[in-house]
Amino acid sequence: MSTTRPRFDPTRVPHLLGSFAPVSEQVDIADLEVTGELPAALDGLYLRNGPNPRFTPIGSYLYPIDGDGMLHGVRLSAGRARYRNRFVRTPAMEAEERAGRALWGGLESMIMPDAGEVGPELAATFKDLPDINVVRHAGRLLALAESACPFRVDAALETVGREDFGGALPAGITAHPKIDPVTGEMVVFCYGLQPPYLTWSVIAPDGTVSRGPTPVEGVDEPMMIHDMALTARYAVLVLAPAFFDLDAAMAGGSFLDWRPERGTRVVLLPRDGGPPRWAADEAFWMWHTVNAYDENQAEDAPVVLDYVQWSRLTVGGSASDAAQPLSGGLARARIDPASGSMARTLLDDSRVEFPRVDDRRLGRRHRHAALATDTGRADLLPGEYDAIRWYDTETGAARVWTAGNLSVGEPVYAPEPGRESDESGYWMTFATDRTDQSSWFLVIPAQDPSSGPVARVRIPVRVPLGLHGCWLPTEP
Known part of the structure; x- marks a missing residue:
């Protein structure tokens, strides 16, 4: 039976069209039009990254993993707003710019590409x-x-270069x-296609690496792990059974293999270096x-993990995987480090993604979480949402703001x-x-989020739907 992949046609890839379609223009626009009133107390930069292919993709395109990076920033100060976007300029993208096409x-x-196209340093490497x-x-x-070295950018969003600390x-x-x-520490992890397949590290508040790459024992195959969590005692990693299969990929099959019979494991990595x-x-x-x-504060206290749960892998995989029913929602796992047991509860079965809390609560007990969600309309693509949902972990209550014709992000x-x-x-x-592909920056009050934005900033160029971002207050 042949496993040859069908001919790739980028014009038929949903995540290259409509609100996801990439943009190529880089702009810097001040004094943006504001409907409503921007809170005068907000002084800083909202910054978001996302896949944005510089050239028409070839071979395949797997959203949200593939695509060049593009940063989109809105700077707020004294009730005014300014927008700037910039590509994250990697050596591979610059080589493609010289060629005028995707390589x-x-x-x-x-x-x-081979050495004749890009030189010996980039030949036969992943982008x-x-x-x-x-x-x-x-x-x-x-x-x-x-899972690679990040790229450092400056305050103007211009690329400085690869960062290996x-x-x-x-x-x-x-990511x-x-x-x-x-503590100010940044805890990180990295997975790879070769041993050690999974490591974790700690970067001190001054930017030095205080714990170098530490292998996680018990991981003997390459697997995909997208996110992590942190508590005061542990780094928390969820190892779902999504395995990389290079042989299948080379034969035209899927790069990712979903093996549900293997189950999902969670590992708690003591930040003090314990087992x-x-x-x-x-x-x-x-x-x-x-x-x-x-x-609680007791030794070996259980860990509470809130996360967005899906019944199966939602990207890549085989046709039989995709045919399986998909369910999920906001979930909670209670993990007992002493017994090795885990109990899961579905807190909210709404279709949600891109969860966030106040970053000042990371690793400590939180009450409120915000998530992108949808109203059930049939014309939304996977990864597209038309509402925001706020969940109260104490009361179980949820509040929703419906965005109408707007597709909203994280x-x-x-x-x-x-x-x-x-x-x-x-x-x-x-x-x-x-309806018209116009883009907006929305500011919604946390005190009454279901009332909707107190300010809508018109972005004069289209901002493709993307992934993750942050709020960076102006530093004194």
Whole structure:
């Protein structure tokens, strides 16, 4: 039976069309039009990353993993707004610019240029794809890839270059490090196609690597792990059964193989260097954590992990995988490090993704979580949402703002300066109107989020739907 992949036609890939379609123009536009009133207390930069192919893709395109990175920033100050976007300029993208076309195929196609096209250093290498997330730590602004070295950018969003942390993390990190708001440490992990298949590390508040790559024992195959969580005691990793299969990819099959019979494991990595603690359950897939925390101060206290749960892998995989019913929602796992047991509860069965909390609560008990969701309309693509949902973990109540014809992205929290409550600030996101492809930056009050935006900033160019971002208050 042949496993030859069908001929790739980028004009038929939904995530290259409509509100997802890439843009090529880089602009810097001041004094944006504002409907409503921007909170005068907000002074800083909202910044978001996302896949944006510089040239028409060849071979394959797997959203959200493939695509060049593009940063989109809205700077707020004194009630005014300014927009700037910039590509994250990698050596591979610059080689493609010289050629005037795509030279690397998507990850599933395994197309790589030879030395005659790109020179010996880039020949037969995977393309850098720092297109998933962006964070600021120890004065560094980092555009993050799925599992590779990030790229550092400056305050103007211009690319500085690949960041390997002084050579201490040569394999890089994944796209979802976690910054402890109490200690200032950034805890990271990295998976690879060769042993060691999974490592974790710690970057100190001054940017030095205080714990080098530490192998996670018990992982003996290459597997995909997108996100992590943090508590005061542990780094928390969810190992769902999504395995990389290079042989299948080379034969025209899927790069990712979903093996539900293997179940899903969770590992708690003690931040003090102690031995890992494992728990296991039936298979589920997780893209993103909400947050985690130690249930109490006792030694070996259970860990509570809130996350978005899916019944199976939602990208790649075989046709039989895709045919399986898909369910999920906001979930909670209680992991007992002493017994190795894990109990899961579905908190909210709405279709949700891109969960966020007030980043000042990371690793500690949280109450509110914001998530992108949808109203059930049939014309939305996978990864497209038309509402935002706020969930109260204490009461179980949910509040929703429906965006109508707007497709909304990940909500990010911006605290009001000097206020500790996570209901005194604002939630921010980009949105694109599906009827005319106009784009907006929305500011929604945390105190009454279902009332909708207090300010809508018109972005004069289209901002494609993307992935993850952050709020960066202006530093004194």
